[in-house]
Amino acid sequence: MVQKISDSVAARWTVLIAVSLTMMCGYFMCDVMSPLKTLLQEIMGWDSVEYGVFSSSYGWLNVILLMLIVGGVILDKKGARFTGVFATGVMLIGAVLKYYGIEFIDPTIRTTLPFFGEMRLQLLVTSLGYAIFAFGYETMGITATKIIVRWFKGKEMALALGMQVAFARLGTMLAMVAPIPIYNMFGKLSTPILFCTVLLLFGFAIFMVFVVMDRKLDKERAQEALADDEKFRFSDILLIFRNRGFWYIAMLCLLFYAAVFPFLKFATEFMIIKFNVNPEYAGIIPGLLPLGTLFLTPLFGGIYDKKGKGATIMLIGTLMLVGVYITFSITGLNHWLVAVAMMIVLGIAFSLVPSAMWPSVAKIIPMERLGSAYALIFWVQNIGLAGVPLVVGIVLDKYGKVGDSYDYTYPVYIFLALCLTSVIFALLLKREDRVKGYGLEKPNIKK
């Protein structure tokens, strides 16, 4: 008897690896500029506000123009194969524009824009590139999540989602560790971006493996005449909006991620200033964060699959993050070993919450609305990812300037406030689960 592709362990893990590799390349590109903040300042003359504007351009299309929601609708209407190819193509276009901005535009040329006023042309073009990239990247993120749920539901779903996040962290780790050595080797700020762009091309090619396999799965499902559980209806969005559990998890996602990813954008400089780490190696300490999550996210995902306790896992993760920022806020604690220890704790927290959060969405929202639900959650989350770096950049510039350097006290308070609020939403989610019986505390694998 020929084995069905939907039952094949090898097939679903091949799909997972292909999709995860594509995403990994995206994660590399997403944070490649973070370790270069100080160099952007020294070589191009960008200040912290300009760096904040660049980082917040992540949300220009996704949040302000609602393109991320459009991405979710495209996914639910056109399917994962089309959307994945489209999104990866968009990432590539954005990456090329970002490279062009840094490599070819003279940083002293200024331009005037309605609303924005006067700004560097280089900053504008690079930010536009980043905004376009972010649209493709986030759309690919929801696509990858839906693909994994489709191939793994009722099986090792949290482990698979955890593995995808692990690959993603590998991309972030590369972004923390590789740009400065690449810059030192070639002497150009644009070379790390070029390097990522070439990797993205590789990611595009590898996604085709998924396309081929998913076509086979579609044929098989058509023969079995499965229900049209993946058709999108606009009324679905309203149903999602009315779900309180959805809002708790979306708010938790917004606050928790806003306390981690935007911190990474400043982490290299923070290590240099607060912990006196040599700038040459300063990217290595934040690079420890993704390194830990690489192994722990699938581990915690596996625990959730087998033992449950999803809501508790998220609560513990948020509490650990609070501990990290309290430690960062203590003035006298500035030995580099403290930084290393806190990055490890942050890594554990950053494994706990995502490992339980993403599979939990699939327990709160039914499959046919999942693409839109993930898109909405990503949209809410993007408000923080785009807004917090801008706020931090402005706060640093206005209140943190100490000569040529910065005092990070207020930014640390901002991150602390975010994770303290995330604890409240983790508690609310746990209570809602008890009331509504979503099964967040139950295992994912059905016996």
Ligand SMILES: C[C@H](N)C(=O)N[C@@H](CCCCN)C(=O)O
């Ligand atoms: C940044 C992106 N919107 C995001 O939230 N990524 C998550 C992973 C979500 C997908 C899980 N399959 C992350 O933790 O990086």
